[in-house]
Amino acid sequence: MCSGRVDPVLIMESFAAGADGVMVGACLKGECHYSIGNLQAEGKVEVTRRVLRRMGLNPERLVLRMMSSAQGGRFVEYVTGFQAAVAELGPLGSSEGVTGAELELRLTAALNAVSDKKLRWVEGKWLEFQEDGNVYGEIFTLHELGRMYEEVVLDECALQEIRLRLKGRPQTALALSREMRIPAYKVLRHLADLRRLGFVVLGATASGEPLWSAAQTRERSSALEGDVRQAATGSVRGQD
Ligand code: FES
Structure with missing residues (x-):
């Protein structure tokens, strides 16, 4: 219904399902039917x-393009341009040298990272930090936000x-x-x-270095992560 509803979980699931590129289409700024959905997107x-x-x-495999419903020509332009750019990049991972089990x-x-509550929280604050600021009223520029979000x-x-790397395969910190x-x-x-x-x-x-491995118990946390993912994807599919 609105680009603001395009959850990062859905985007990452598309890549995991085999998409080589994802384009999110949004209304022009100031024209979102739900006011700020495109800014949240x-x-x-x-x-x-x-x-x-x-x-x-x-990251060029994911783009956000804004257009109005009256701009059919622009829509075609965006889609064909993006299709050509992705074709040049090739299948996901090929131009990046990441394939098979590693990919x-x-x-x-x-997918786990975008499902986690920490990233979901910062996504939700993107607009607020620019317009209203944090709890101390500090407004962030895009550059400052970028640095903070990168970390x-x-x-x-x-x-x-x-x-994931430690699952069933203990390793040293150096190997990781x-x-x-x-x-x-x-x-x-x-x-x-x-x-x-x-x-x-x-x-x-191993050779004098400590080996790290995944703990066996954290069922509650995994169940919570599953709930978040289901909330992000299930309700959308439910509307279909
Ligand atoms: S309705 Fe919100 S971006 Fe179009």
């Missing part, structure tokens, strides 16, 4: 593009990626750092957070 797409980039996937893992981590996205994606393309000290910081939350445990050592 900007925040959702912005966060999702950052998640794609963190996962080593080209699957990164898409799952991305949150990087952290959340890394946490999700670590959890190599696989995840981030410095070891950052991996250690994330591991410490995950350990505190009960998602990972320290096990035996």
Whole structure:
């Protein structure tokens, strides 16, 4: 009904289902039938593009295009232009050098990241932070917001990626750092957070280095994540 209802979970599910590109169509600014849906969509797409980039996937595979229902020509122009751009990039992961099981893992981590309440919260604040400011009344410029959101996205994606990479495969922090393309000290910081939350445990050592593995119990948290995803997708399908 409105671009503001296009949840990042739906976007990531489209990529996971095999889409090589996703274009979100929205009304022109000031013309959303629900007032600010298209402005909220900007925040959702912005966060999702950052998640794609963190996962080593080209963010140009996701675009937001605004047009009115009277601009048929512009719609055709946007669709054909985007189709050509995606065709040039090729299948998802091919131009990025990420394929097979690695691509699957990164898409799952991305899907988990956009399903998590932390990213959902920052998406929801995108407009508010620009117009009304935070609880202290501080208004953020787009540049400041971008920097702040980048940090949150990087952290959340890394946490999700670590959890997936440790499933059934204990690893050292160094090995994780190599696989995840981030410095070891950052991996250690994330591991410490995950350990505190009960998602990972320290096990035996390999060549003198501690091995980390996924904890067996966190059913409640997983169930909550499932609920969030269902809420994002189920009601849309219910309207179909
Ligand atoms: S109705 Fe909200 S973007 Fe079109």
